[in-house]
Each structure stands twice: as structure tokens, then as C-alpha cells.
């Protein structure tokens with residue numbers, strides 16, 4: 001019954017949350033095993049309660065994590081397993097390279113203030129969480145034959161965690177962690193300027209840690225400008241509202257900024273109003289550097305193919321555009337240059353495209 005994939009070729013995904021990509025069966029398993037109450041007894045019921053299928057608000061979406069994070073957070077076994085299963089999920093979707101993000105603090109129960117999800121204090125620190133996720137990803141890579149790297153998230157409302165996040169990025173940069181992100185509620189006034197965030201992003205620049213930031217998903221282009229000018233981000237998570245400031249949009253196009261677009265997510269969170277043209281259509285027409293991503297498939301009851309189907313069916317996206325955006329995603333990935341070139345060559349080959357003389361030199365606008 002599953003329809004043929006909209007783009008049945010190797011894909012690159014750059015914006016997907018580990019804690020938004022867990023199998024309902026796994027949540028149920030750990031809820032039972034650890035004696036943690038969940039709102040349902042079967043995977044189907046649980047999926048219905050956690051999932052969304054019509055447009056709501058970003059805060060409503062964020063409230064979904066409360067249901068199931070207590071079953072996973074604080075468990076070494078659960079954290080390693082969700083990372084491993086994530087790689088399996090992506091391999092099935094035809095993804096050959098993925099960068100998966102999460103907040104190590106939100107999966108810990110020790111050395112984190114406040115302790116999230118009403119957990120009792122335990123002995124699992126954010127630092128060990130980062131290590132466990134990388135272990136699970138590595139085991140998944142071996143088992144399923146694709147490449148997976150991690151991005152560690154700062155949270156807008158917890159600036160005091162951010163300096164620890166950048167230190168973990170430095171510590172685990174050779175174990176699979178490739179960058180730092182900022183997630184959470186971008187409505188929090190002045191959050192781009194919170195000293196903890198400023199300090200962490202400055203340190204990331206200083207030590208060569210790659211940077212992305214959720215910005216302009218639901219808020220004004222000003223947040224995008226702050227992400228670029230204040231936090232020195234190299235990619236923009238979502239960034240739809242950039243289009244409300246033509247001068248900023250023109251500048252970011254000129255700078256070949258990469259936009260991590262999540263179409264189905266933007267519909268359900270209300271970041272995009274369905275009666276208007278989706279920003280990704282403008283990005284396509286202007287040949288902007290962007291990617292297509294699933295964001296939180298558990299909550300959006302989707303796969304990466306949902307985003308490809310949606311753009312193909314409703315927005316007229318072609319096979320050629322899918323190839324172009326995946327090549328841009330590979331070029332804007334946070335892999336080291338030699339691995340980036342390898343990934344690009346893999347895509348050129350699979351897409352039946354000639355290898356350019358210097359495959360990884362610069363990014364085509």
C-alpha cells in the first residue's frame with residue numbers, strides 16, 4: 001500500500017531531531033521496562049496521542065515531548081538504542097548521509113539543572129549521553145551501511161547549558177559530532193543575545209565547530225539576521241520568514257546560505273499557512289541553496305518521503321530539482337572536505353551526472 005517514493009535515489013538529510021524520530025514500539029518497551037507511565041498501551045494508540053495530523057501551533061507541538069521523553073531520558077540502553085534504530089530508519093528511506101540533532105541535556109538526569117521531564121536525579125550526564133548517541137550511530141552505520149553524524153543542540157530557554165554544549169562538540173568532534181545547533185522557542189525575547197549562547201557560539205567559531213540555528217521558522221526575519229550576524233551560523237534551520245525581508249534574503253542568497261527546509265513540519269506547526277505559497281517554492285525558483293528534511297517524523301507521523309511527496313504533488317518539484325537540492329545538501333553538510341567529496345561523488349554517480357573537475361570546490365548557487 002505504500003506509494004512509490006517520490007525520489008527513489010540516494011538522499012542527504014540535514015535537519016532531523018533524534019528525540020523526534022523514536023519508534024512508538026521502543027517508547028512503549030522502555031516505559032514498561034522502567035515502570036514509567038505512558039498515555040497508551042499499544043504502539044498504535046501511542047502514535048495517535050503523540051502524533052499530529054492537522055495544523056497546530058509550535059508550542060502545541062513542543063508539548064508532545066512531555067508524553068514520551070520520560071520513558072527514554074536517563075536510560076543508557078534506551079539512548080543507545082534510539083540512535084541505532086534511527087540509522088536503520090534512515091537507511092530504509094534511502095538516506096545515505098544524515099546529520100541528526102538533539103539536546104544531550106534533555107536526555108540526562110545528572111549534572112543538568114533543572115533535571116528535565118520530572119525525573120528523579122540519577123547518574124547519566126549530558127556528556128555521557130553524547131557519547132552513547134555516537135556509539136549507537138556508529139553501530140547503526142556498520143549494520144545498515146550509511147553514514148550518520150550528530151549535532152548537539154543548545155536550547156533557547158537554557159543559555160546556561162550552551163557553554164557545556166560547545167565543550168561536548170569539541171570533545172566528541174572525532175567520534176561523530178559535527179556541529180552545534182540552537183533549538184527551542186525562538187519567540188523568547190532577546191534569546192540570541194543571552195550571554196550563555198553568545199559565549200558558546202563565539203567559542204564554536206574560535207575552535208572550528210560548525211554551527212546551525214533554528215531561526216525564522218515562526219518568527220520575524222530579525223531572528224534570522226541575529227543567527228547570521230550575532231551567532232555566526234553557517235546554515236539556517238527553516239528560515240521561511242527570511243522572505244519577509246527582501247534585502248536580507250538577497251544578501252543570504254549572495255552568500256549562498258543553506259536553508260534546512262522541512263515542508264510537512266511547517267504545515268503542521270503552522271509555520272507556513274497553507275493558503276499562501278510555500279517559501280520553498282520561491283527557494284526553488286530562485287535556485288537557492290536548501291535541503292528537504294523531516295524534522296520530527298514521530299510527531300508528524302511521517303517519513304522523509306512525505307516531504308518529497310508533498311513538494312512533488314503540490315508544488316511541482318521535479319526529479320532534477322530533487323537532485324540539485326541533494327547535491328547542495330551534501331555540499332552544505334558539516335563533513336570534512338575529503339568525506340564531502342566522497343559523498344558528492346556517490347550522488348553524482350547515482351544521479352547519472354558527470355563528475356565535475358573539482359567536485360567539492362565551492363557550492364553552486
Ligand SMILES: [Zn+2]
Pocket residue numbers: 015017183214237295
Ligand atoms: Zn528542528
